Amino acid sequence: AAANHIHAPSVNVNPFTPDTVRRNSEQQWSNSCRSDDDDDYGRRPSRLFIWQRRAVQAFMLSRYESEFLELECIGVGEFGAVYKCVKRLDGCLYAIKRSRRPLAGSANEQLALKEVYAHAVLGHHPHVVRYYSAWAEDDHMIIQNEYCDGGSLSDAIIKKEVQGELFSEAELKDLLLQVSMGLKYIHSSGLVHLDIKPSNIFICQRPSTSAAGEGESEEEDDGSTSAGVIYKIGDLGHVTSTNSPQVEEGDSRFLASEVLHEDYSNLPKADIFALGLTMLLAAGAPPLPQNGDEWHSLREGQLPKLPKELSSPFRGLIQLLLDPDLMKRPSARELCKHTVLREERTGRVAAQLRRELNVEKFRTAMLEKELQEARQAALSPKQSLPPGLKPPAQMGSLPRTGRRLVGRNTARSMSLGFPGYVV
Numbered sequence: 001a002a003a004n005h006i007h008a009p010s011v012n013v014n015p016f017t018p019d020t021v022r023r024n025s026e027q028q029w030s031n032s033c034r035s036d037d038d039d040d041y042g043r044r045p046s047r048l049f050i051w052q053r054r055a056v057q058a059f060m061l062s063r064y065e066s067e068f069l070e071l072e073c074i075g076v077g078e079f080g081a082v083y084k085c086v087k088r089l090d091g092c093l094y095a096i097k098r099s100r101r102p103l104a105g106s107a108n109e110q111l112a113l114k115e116v117y118a119h120a121v122l123g124h125h126p127h128v129v130r131y132y133s134a135w136a137e138d139d140h141m142i143i144q145n146e147y148c149d150g151g152s153l154s155d156a157i158i159k160k161e162v163q164g165e166l167f168s169e170a171e172l173k174d175l176l177l178q179v180s181m182g183l184k185y186i187h188s189s190g191l192v193h194l195d196i197k198p199s200n201i202f203i204c205q206r207p208s209t210s211a212a213g214e215g216e217s218e219e220e221d222d223g224s225t226s227a228g229v230i231y232k233i234g235d236l237g238h239v240t241s242t243n244s245p246q247v248e249e250g251d252s253r254f255l256a257s258e259v260l261h262e263d264y265s266n267l268p269k270a271d272i273f274a275l276g277l278t279m280l281l282a283a284g285a286p287p288l289p290q291n292g293d294e295w296h297s298l299r300e301g302q303l304p305k306l307p308k309e310l311s312s313p314f315r316g317l318i319q320l321l322l323d324p325d326l327m328k329r330p331s332a333r334e335l336c337k338h339t340v341l342r343e344e345r346t347g348r349v350a351a352q353l354r355r356e357l358n359v360e361k362f363r364t365a366m367l368e369k370e371l372q373e374a375r376q377a378a379l380s381p382k383q384s385l386p387p388g389l390k391p392p393a394q395m396g397s398l399p400r401t402g403r404r405l406v407g408r409n410t411a412r413s414m415s416l417g418f419p420g421y422v423v
């Protein structure tokens with residue numbers, strides 16, 4: 001309503017966002033929130049400042065209301081509610097988390113601050129939900145994070161279940177590798193997450209427009225976008241430092257036994273344990289127990305039955321993540337290099353090299369044949385050439401030597417030069 005009085009756009013349109021995103025987003029807010037000054041929509045962003053300043057003055061709007069347009073509530077949790085919002089100034093989507101209860105003096109204040117401290121220290125990583133800003137308002141903590149358009153892993157698991165489908169083993173390995181990369185980053189910053197579980201792992205279906213500049217830049221950590229989705233660790237409300245931990249136990253279903261017994265000597269391995277249980281759920285295991293005999297047997301290394309058996313190396317790896325002896329659980333760093341998780345990639349590279357090798361062998365055989373024929377012709381110059389055999393100089397059908405044969409060019413030269421040659 002405010003926008004109508006002031007005759008200025010209430011949201012800018014970011015010209016750098018991909019068209020599809022812009023169109024989708026525009027549709028979502030166009031009905032309810034577009035100003036009546038449509039001609040000027042997005043063309044004169046400076047007017048937004050006027051709108052914002054006047055709105056704040058005239059209507060006592062909060063920073064949240066004046067800077068963001070709330071589109072929908074996307075989640076409710078222990079901490080509070082999460083809203084999908086457009087930032088009026090940049091036109092991009094964000095997930096904004098607002099604490100449920102007033103904070104001052106409460107234990108929740110510390111929890112809310114933990115999340116902000118952790119985000120601020122962590123900086124950017126492709127497998128950690130990105131943080132933009134935080135502030136307090138009416139005694140509530142508000143945190144502005146990257147919006148993940150694929151929801152949480154928990155949502156994805158439920159969706160698969162409803163559709164009667166399962167993640168393939170390759171997808172599960174990709175998930176484990178990506179989350180391990182995020183954990184490796186958190187752990188190498190001297191922090192532990194302590195609340196790893198499917199509802200705290202978020203999915204981006206495509207590169208997020210509100211996360212420009214982000215990329216799979218670390219050479220060791222590349223290739224994770226090949227499967228199409230990017231997994232990111234979020235909800236840093238339980239993060240603490242490895243060396244002087246202040247442990248606020250996370251979800252008991254994912255709690256490692258040593259943490260229950262207040263052994264905080266190797267907390268990164270508690271994250272690994274929770275990741276192991278997360279993997280079981282993603283592989284279709286039944287819901288995890290909160291306590292009782294079943295809870296204990298999981299911590300004694302007894303895995304539940306899965307709807308579809310995993311290959312034995314992969315199952316072995318998950319078993320290792322859940323090992324009662326935390327020293328036997330691999331670190332996040334080790335997981336990132338693990339052959340079971342890297343084999344998909346290694347396999348692709350090997351197949352490519354095999355193809356290149358076969359092309360080279362074929363080429364060598366052709367040249368040897370050519371050479372032999374040329375020798376024969378030289379030894380008996382009077383003998384006429386057999387029909388169909390052209391003199392060597394005209395053998396234009398041979399592939400050019402010295403042509404680059406690596407990567408994508410191989411496939412091209414093969415399909416041009418030797419159709420049907422089996423590699």
Ligand SMILES: Nc1ncnc2c1ncn2[C@@H]1O[C@H](COP(=O)(O)OP(=O)(O)OP(=O)(O)O)[C@@H](O)[C@H]1O
Pocket residue numbers: 074075076077078079080081082095097129145146147148149151152199200202234235237
């Ligand atoms: N960045 C985001 N992008 C998309 N959805 C999000 C994002 N952050 C949170 N959500 C949604 O909000 C829900 C709760 O968010 P979050 O885990 O951060 O809060 P919480 O209050 O600690 O929740 P819980 O107690 O379930 O852990 C998530 O499960 C997810 O559905």
Ligand SMILES: [Mg+2]
Pocket residue numbers: 077199200235
């Ligand atoms: Mg959560």
